[in-house]
Amino acid sequence: MIEHEFTAALWRWQARDEETSGSWFFVSLPFDVADAIEDETGPRKGFGSVRVEVSVGGSTWRTSVFPSAEEKTFVLPVKKAVRIAEGLAEGASCRVRVRTV
Numbered sequence: 001m002i003e004h005e006f007t008a009a010l011w012r013w014q015a016r017d018e019e020t021s022g023s024w025f026f027v028s029l030p031f032d033v034a035d036a037i038e039d040e041t042g043p044r045k046g047f048g049s050v051r052v053e054v055s056v057g058g059s060t061w062r063t064s065v066f067p068s069a070e071e072k073t074f075v076l077p078v079k080k081a082v083r084i085a086e087g088l089a090e091g092a093s094c095r096v097r098v099r100t101v
Contacts, residue, residue, distance in 0.1 A: 002040060003099040004033045010078060012090050025083060026075040027096060029065060034073040037065065040100055050074070055097040057086040062101065 008027035029037070041050050049064040059082045065074035076098065078088065088094055 001099050001101065002036065003097060004029075004036060005095065005097045006030050006033055007093050007095050010083070010088050010090055010092050010094060025078045025080075025088075025090065027078060027094065028068070028071045029074040029076060029098070031073055033098070037074060037098075037100060051101045052076070052098050053101050056082055056088075056094050059085050065098070 006029070008030070010025055010027055013024040013026060037050055037052075044050065048067040051062065051064050053060065053062050054076060056078065061079070061082065063077055063079075065076050067073075068075045076096065078094075082088070086094065
């Protein structure tokens with residue numbers, strides 16, 4: 001398992017469904033990090049998600065990154081508890097450490 005570090009801006013997903021729109025926040029992985037994760041994990045099933053452990057500031061959690069056709073890279077969901085704990089608002093840049101698990 002290789003660890004990757006990068007800085008990315010937090011963005012809000014705009015759903016077609018008004019009820020869920022605005023409730024999901026993500027960061028997009030840089031293309032080189034996404035390529036390295038693809039090389040590390042090989043073929044994937046289902047939605048193509050990859051299990052990862054993530055650290056942002058003092059918060060660490062396990063989740064998955066998901067391939068996004070719109071972003072043309074993997075996207076990483078950032079849950080509300082982390083956004084609050086780290087003081088992250090939409091558009092804020094954050095330092096991310098991610099490794100596959």
